[in-house]
Amino acid sequence: MIEGLADVSLSAYDACELCPRRCRVPRASGSRGACGMSAELRVARSALHLWEEPPISGEAGSGAIFFSGCPLRCVFCQNHEISSGGFGLPVSTARLAEMMLELEGQGALNINLVTPLHFAPHVREAVAMARSAGLDLPIVCNTSGYERPGVVRALADVVDVWLTDFKYASSSLAGELSSAPDYPGVAAASLAVMTETLRTRGGRLLSPDGSMRRGIIVRHLVLPGHVDDSCAVLDRVWEIAGNDADLSIMNQYTPNEVCRRAGGDLSHGISEEEYEVVLCHADDLGFERIWWQEGGTVSESFVPAFDATGVEGPELARPSTSQTP
Secondary structure (H helix, E strand, O other): OOOOOOOOOHHHHOOOOOOOOOOOOOHHHOOOOOOOOOOOOEEEEEEEEOOOOHHHHOOOOEEEEEEOOOOOOOOOOOOHHHHOOOOOEEOOHHHHHHHHHHHHHOOOOOEEEEOOHHHHHHHHHHHHHHHHOOOOOOEEEEEOOOOOHHHHHHOOOOOOEEEEEOOOOOHHHHHHHHOOOOHHHHHHHHHHHHHHHHHHOOOOEEOOOOOEEEEEEEEEEOOOOOHHHHHHHHHHHHHHHHHHOEEEEEOOOOOOHHHHHHOOHHHOOOOHHHHHHHHHHHHHHOOOOEEEOOOOOOHHHHOOOOOOOOOOOHHHHOOOOOOOO
16 A cells, blocks of 8 residues: 655654655754765755756756765665765755756756755755745656655655656665665555656646656666566556656666676676667557667766755855754
C-alpha cells in the first residue's frame, strides 16, 4: 500500500524521515542525517543548464539549482563533490526563492531543483515565496527516484515536472552499487504517485515552443554488463506509467576513479550493442516518446562546475544572522 502524505513542515527536521532511510536524526539540532546534511539549507550552484532533455533545456536553458547532499551512495557518482563531499553554501529559504526569480530573469524555461527533497520543507516554502513574488515558470524536481512516496505526494501541488531516475530493478544490484536494496520498490512506489498526481492534474502539457509545463520524464542510465536489469527497469516503468511518461535512456556512464580501480563491468563504458538492446526493448514495449543519446557521450561532459555560481546574493552580502531551518 502506498503511503499517504508525509510531514514536510519544518518540524520534519526534528527527527528526520524525509527520505526512505528514515534515519530520525535531529537535523534541526545540527546533526547530519543519512543525506549528509543538517537542516541548514545548502546550495552548490544556481545557473542556466543546457544539458537536460530537450523538453527541459530547450535552447534557452533550464534554471538549475543544485542542492548539497544525497540519500544514495552510488559507487559511480559523478557529482560526489556535492552528493557526499558536502560542498555548498548555506542559504536561507528567502535566498532560495530569490535564486528562482533570478533564473527566470535570465530566461530559464523552468526552475530545475536538483536532488532537493531532503530539503522538502525549504523547497515548499521557497516556491510559495517565489510564486507570491511573480514566478511563472514550471517547477522541475530532478530526483534520483529514491524518494518516500508520501513526500512525493506532499510536493505534488508544488512540482509540475518530475525528472526522475529509475536506476535498478534488482534489489541486490541496488544494494551493491547504491547501498539501497530497497531502491526498486521505493522508486516504483514513488513513480506510481507521480503518475497518479499527473493524471489528476490533466496529464502531460507542453508550451508552444515544445518545453514541458507538466509531465514526467523517467531517466535510466544503462550500466555496462547489466543490460538485463535495464530491460527489467523499462518493464517496470511501462507497467506503472506507460506513455504518461517520457523515457530518457542514457549511454553516458563513465567510470570514476573508484570504479576504474575496482575493475570489472563498471571499469569501462557501455558498448553500442548493449545500448541498442535497451533502446530496442523500449521500442518493443510501446513507449512513444524516447529520448536517447547519440555517439560516445561521457557523463563528465554533462557535469557543471560546482563553484557556487549564482548562490551568493544581496542577502548573503549582509551581516549573517541565525538560519531558520
